[in-house]
Structure formats: structure tokens, C-alpha cells
Amino acid sequence: MGRLDGKVAAITGAASGFGAAAAKRFVEEGAKVALGDIQDDRGRAVAEALGDAAVYVHCDVTKEEDVAALVDAAVANFGQLDIMYNNAGVVGAVGPIDTTECAEWDKTIAIHLSGTFYGMKHAARVMKPRGTGSIISMASTAGILGGLGPHAYTAAKHAIVGLTKGVGAELCHHGIRVNAIAPAGMATSMVASLSGDPDDIEGTKARLATTSTLKNRAGTAEDVANAALWLASDESGYTTGHTLTTDAGTTTGASLEGPAFREREEMILEAGKRGLS
Numbered sequence: 001m002g003r004l005d006g007k008v009a010a011i012t013g014a015a016s017g018f019g020a021a022a023a024k025r026f027v028e029e030g031a032k033v034a035l036g037d038i039q040d041d042r043g044r045a046v047a048e049a050l051g052d053a054a055v056y057v058h059c060d061v062t063k064e065e066d067v068a069a070l071v072d073a074a075v076a077n078f079g080q081l082d083i084m085y086n087n088a089g090v091v092g093a094v095g096p097i098d099t100t101e102c103a104e105w106d107k108t109i110a111i112h113l114s115g116t117f118y119g120m121k122h123a124a125r126v127m128k129p130r131g132t133g134s135i136i137s138m139a140s141t142a143g144i145l146g147g148l149g150p151h152a153y154t155a156a157k158h159a160i161v162g163l164t165k166g167v168g169a170e171l172c173h174h175g176i177r178v179n180a181i182a183p184a185g186m187a188t189s190m191v192a193s194l195s196g197d198p199d200d201i202e203g204t205k206a207r208l209a210t211t212s213t214l215k216n217r218a219g220t221a222e223d224v225a226n227a228a229l230w231l232a233s234d235e236s237g238y239t240t241g242h243t244l245t246t247d248a249g250t251t252t253g254a255s256l257e258g259p260a261f262r263e264r265e266e267m268i269l270e271a272g273k274r275g276l277s
């Protein structure tokens with residue numbers, strides 16, 4: 001018995017990283033998947049490796065008609081849509097706020113926020129009549145804390161967390177759950193490209209392991225695929241409006257060194273008298 005037996009998913013940004021890993025994981029658990037991306041050769045290769053359980057369509061998430069067509073392709077090929085995974089993304093506009101280019105800002109917001117809105121809108125269109133569904137969107141730890149990513153990225157990811165709550169509050173009345181995932185820096189092309197080689201996933205993994213808050217453990221695309229699998233499956237059937245972190249504790253405030261506790265000291269009764277160290 002697969003955890004997604006009989007379910008159909010649409011995934012954006014499925015040619016690489018989290019999207020490709022989720023496509024594989026979902027099919028392993030019995031789902032059929034409609035995959036969308038702008039990297040057509042890579043996207044087709046991901047779908048072909050999954051055989052009859054997958055179909056690829058070109059889908060630029062900044063175009064509402066493309067996202068609508070991806071949803072329609074899932075229904076046309078596999079009969080329904082149970083899971084919408086709004087995952088596509090880029091680092092986008094970088095740099096200090098006073099020099100951020102407006103065109104780059106707009107493009108970043110269009111990919112992350114408008115792309116997610118289109119995904120939610122068109123998933124709801126086909127899920128509402130069936131009274132069931134799970135919508136998952138890709139946030140980030142940069143959608144929870146400031147200072148972890150560029151400004152447009154941070155703003156868009158915070159907005160995705162907000163949209164997840166707002167749309168979750170609406171669609172719960174239709175039996176549809178709406179959740180998000182917030183990973184820290186994980187070993188995918190997006191992070192690998194920051195060091196110059198988007199295909200160096202193993203090198204990125206090794207590098208991240210040395211800077212991870214979870215001892216010697218880099219975050220991988222498979223970690224995020226497993227989080228998406230849980231949100232996609234009926235196992236998370238009473239969870240909606242939630243943003244699930246896959247961040248090795250980064251958003252707890254965990255630091256590389258760990259907290260500076262005094263050990264085996266006499267109990268400090270007067271708060272603040274001696275401090276932590």
C-alpha cells in the first residue's frame with residue numbers, strides 16, 4: 001500500500017531539486033504526477049524516468065494560463081487533482097534595498113508569490129467541486145525570519161506563509177487543506193549555484209554539513225520531499241494553514257556553537273544576577 005495510492009499531484013518547478021525529488025517520492029508512494037517547469041529538457045527527463053505515472057508540460061508560473069493548463073493536464077491525463085505543490089522558485093533580485101532593481105523585484109515576486117497564487121486559485125477551481133485536496137506551497141526559513149535571504153525573496157516567502165493561512169481559512173470549509181514548507185539552505189541547484197556550479201549537489205551537501213545546526217547533517221531535497229509527502233497524504237488530514245519547517249532548528253534560534261549554558265554551577269536564584277556565562 002502506497003501512502004498516496006489513487007492520488008494525483010501537480011508540481012511546479014519539477015525539473016530540479018525539491019520538485020524533482022517530490023515527483024519521484026510521490027510516484028514511489030502510488031501517486032500520478034503532472035510536472036511543470038520552464039527547463040523543458042530536464043523536466044521531460046524527470047517525467048520519462050517515472051514512466052506512465054508522470055506527464056510533463058511546459059509551465060512558466062508567472063503566466064496564469066500556464067498554471068491553469070498544468071492543473072488541467074493533471075485532470076485530463078489522470079482524472080482529478082488531489083495535490084497541488086507550488087514549488088517553483090529562484091533566488092531572484094539580490095543586493096541592498098537602495099540598489100534593488102525594480103524589474104528584478106517584480107520578476108521575483110511574480111515567480112514566487114503570483115505563481116503560488118495562480119497555483120492555489122486553479123487547484124481550488126478543480127478541488128472545490130470534489131470537496132477534497134491538499135495544496136502545498138514552498139516558503140522558506142526566509143519566510144519566517146529576516147536576514148536569511150535577499151529582500152524580494154524574503155518578502156515573497158513571508159507572503160506565501162500569509163497566503164497559506166488566509167486561503168487555508170477559506171478552503172477548510174471545502175475539505176481542502178492548505179499548508180507550506182519552510183526549508184533552510186538545502187543541497188539543491190539553487191544553493192549549489194551560489195558557489196558557481198549548480199550541478200555540484202554532492203559538494204554542496206558536504207559544505208552544508210559543516211555549517212549545519214544539526215550536527216554533521218546537510219539538508220537534502222529528499223528531506224523536503226518527505227515533508228511534502230506527509231502534507232500530501234491523509235496522514236496530515238487534520239493539519240491546515242501550517243508552515244512546516246525542515247530547517248535543522250534554525251528558526252528556533254539555534255546557533256552553530258549551541259547555547260552557552262553554565263554546567264554544574266550552584267543554582268542561580270536571582271534572575272539576571274550572574275547571567276549565562
Ligand SMILES: NC(=O)c1ccc[n+]([C@@H]2O[C@H](COP(=O)([O-])OP(=O)(O)OC[C@H]3O[C@@H](n4cnc5c(N)ncnc54)[C@H](O)[C@@H]3O)[C@@H](O)[C@H]2O)c1
Pocket residue numbers: 012013014015016017018019036037038039059060061062087088089090091111138139140141182183184185186187188189190191
Ligand atoms: N534549496 C534551498 O535551500 C531552498 C530553501 C528554502 C526554499 N527553497 C525554495 O524551494 C523551491 C525549489 O527550489 P530548489 O532548491 O529545488 O531549486 P532548483 O533550482 O533546484 O529548482 C527550482 C526549479 O524551479 C524552476 N523555475 C524557476 N522559475 C520558474 C518559472 N517561472 N516557472 C516554472 N518553473 C520555474 C527551475 O527551472 C527549477 O527547475 C523554490 O521555491 C525555492 O525558493 C529552496
